[in-house]
Amino acid sequence: MKTFQSRILRTYSILIGVILAGLGIVLGQLFPIFVDHSANKMVDSRVESVSTYLETTELTKEEQMKINQMITSDFKGHENLVEDHSLWLFLFFTLLAAFLLALFLGASIFKKYAQPIDHLTETAMELARGNYRIRAFEDDFSGMSKLSNSLNILARNLHDISVMRETEKERLKTLIENMGSALIMIDRNGLITIVNRSFLQQLQISIENVDGKLFRKIGLPEKIEDFIDKLFLTESSSREQIQIKRGLHTYYMDAYGAPVIGEHGRWLGIVVVMHDITELIKLEQIRKDFVANVSHELKTPVTSIKGFSETLLFGAYKNEETLLSFLEIIHKESNRLQMLINDLLDLSKVEQVGYEVSLKKVRLTDILERGLEMTSHLVEEKNMEIETTVDDSVHVLGDMNRLIQIMMNLLANAITYSPENTTVHVNIFKNEQYGIFQIQDEGIGISKSEINRIFERFYRVDRARSRNSGGTGLGLAIVKHLVEAHHGLIKVESEVGEGTTFTVYIPIAKS
Known part of the structure; x- marks a missing residue:
């Protein structure tokens, strides 16, 4: 692109050239006339001078006249000198020199004043292109x-x-990318303009299949599409709880949508924010189940105690055999009630935020020995055997009393859910990170659909057998929380009819 300096210099040079050319033409026409007039005047002056001189001589009039005529004709014969081409060459070179001089002076002046204008123009154009770092010279x-x-x-x-x-x-x-809630913005034509990472992760969609696409073409769940359609139809904010099924799992989303309004009330599209409330729904269901189960578990022993005590009060106490039988039942039910209350207190304690155990160096074989002592009567009642394969050098970082509680609960469960005359295998070993104890029974086993639920409060695989054995249904829930308090892991492997294996990992103690 031509600069302002080059454009104005070109215009100036054309203007000066035209002026000088016109001046040359005018001078070329007027100069010969001036020269002729001057020459004639000079000839007349010379002839007159010669005539005056001749009059002083002794020449006759005729001789003087002839001499004058000869001089006049001689001067007249040289008039064609003014038509020589040297006049035009002189004018051409003179005007060319003037043109070059004017061009040089003009270029210097224009460079001084036009170049800053060019620079300012370029600076303004760069600003228009978005280059805000450029600066103009301040001269x-x-x-x-x-x-x-x-x-x-x-x-x-x-x-x-x-x-x-x-x-x-x-x-x-x-903010949009790292917010925990899923966000999607759709323009008035139904095209997706903004979507965040949470939305892609929760709905398992890749960004390549979303950006700039029609919202109906990206595979959204039907209920979410219906919710978006509702927003487009009503053009008003709305809130709805959406249930999404994906495989065997069900997810719950709290969706809020609103129209996006631009300047002058122009409707631009909609924005939808979805909160995953699956865990809240599960916790709410667990709370309801917990209240129902606690009420049921408390109702059974309280009803028994109340019923037998009323029977005794109405006269059954007079029969000593009946009295002793009823008192034994009341004692048994009160023990069961006390065990349930203690387990509830333990569970409440380990579930508290910030619950910590006192960690010390403990040998796992000592934990096993205490656990076997406390469950030996159960083994004898069912004529069972306990086989152990232990590594005496395994030391873990844990609370001895809580580890005994974990061991005793798992051993009691293995014995309770195993038939008579079977064997429970206990192994103790370690890897680079954990001390591990494994308890394997030959019991009824657990179906795969129930494995994920066995650590829930009051959940029982075989409700009749566990209740008759005196269990509260809280043991495994307590075990899970205690293992987590030790920063450990617990895993379950089971086959129905073949048995169950519980494996507990507790961080190893550094020597």
């Missing part, structure tokens, strides 16, 4: 300093605004 000599200063102030302000805008854009992008 007082050119007279453009005020304009340059104003342009630089504008550039600095635009740069500050651009930086602020980019910062806000990055903050907004970071």
Whole structure:
């Protein structure tokens, strides 16, 4: 693109050239006339001088006249000298020199005043392209300093605004990308304009299949599509709880949608925010089940105690055999009630936020010995055997009393859910990170659909057998929380009719 300096210099050179050419033509026409007039005047003056001189001589009139005529004709014969081409050459070179001189002076002047204009123009164009870092030269000599200063102030302000805008854009992008809730924005044509990471993760969709696509073409669950359609139809905010089934699992989403309104009330599209409330729904269901189970578990022993005590009060106490039988039942039910209350207190304690155990170096074989002592009567009642394969060198970092509680619960469960005359295998070993004890029974086993639920409070695989054995249904829930308090892991493997294996990992104690 031609600069302002080159354009004005070209215009100036054409103008000067035209002026000088016109001047040359005029001078070329007028100069011969002037020269002829001057020559005639000079000839007349010379002839007159000669005539005056001849009059002083002794020549006759006729001789004087002939001499005058000869001089006059001689001067007249040289008039064609003014038509020589040297006159035009002289004019041409004179005017060319004047043109070059004027062009040189004009170029110097235009460079001084036009170049800053070109620079300011280029600076303004760069600002228009979005380059806010460019600056104009502030030259007082050119007279453009005020304009340059104003342009630089504008550039600095635009740069500050651009930086602020980019910062806000990055903050907004970071906020949208890292918010826990799923977010999707759809324009008025149904095309997706914004979607965050949580949305893609929760609905298991890749960004390539979403950005700029029609919301109906990306495989959204039907209920979410219906919710979006409702927002488009009503053009008003709405809230709805959506249930999504994916395979064997059910997810619950709390969806809130609202229209996006631009300037002058122009409707631009909708935005939908979805919160995953699956865990809240599960916790609410667990709470309801817990209240129902506690009420049921408390009702049974309380009803027994109340019924037998009323029977005794109504006269059954007079029969000593009946009295002793009823008192034994009341004692048994009160023990069961006390065990349930203690387990509830233990569970409440280990579930508290910030619950910690006192960690010390403990040998796992000592834990096993205490656990076997406390469950030996159960083994004898069912004529069972306990086979152990232990590594005496395994030391873990744990609370001895709580580890005994874990061991005793798992041993009691293995014995309770195993038939008579079977064997429970206990193994103790270690790896680089954990001390491990494994308890394997030959009992009824657990189906795969129930394995994920056995650590829930009051959940029983065989409700009749566990209740008759005196279990509260809270043992495994307590075990799970105690293992987690030790920063350990617990795993379950089971086959129905073949038995169950519980494996507990407790962090090993560094020597």
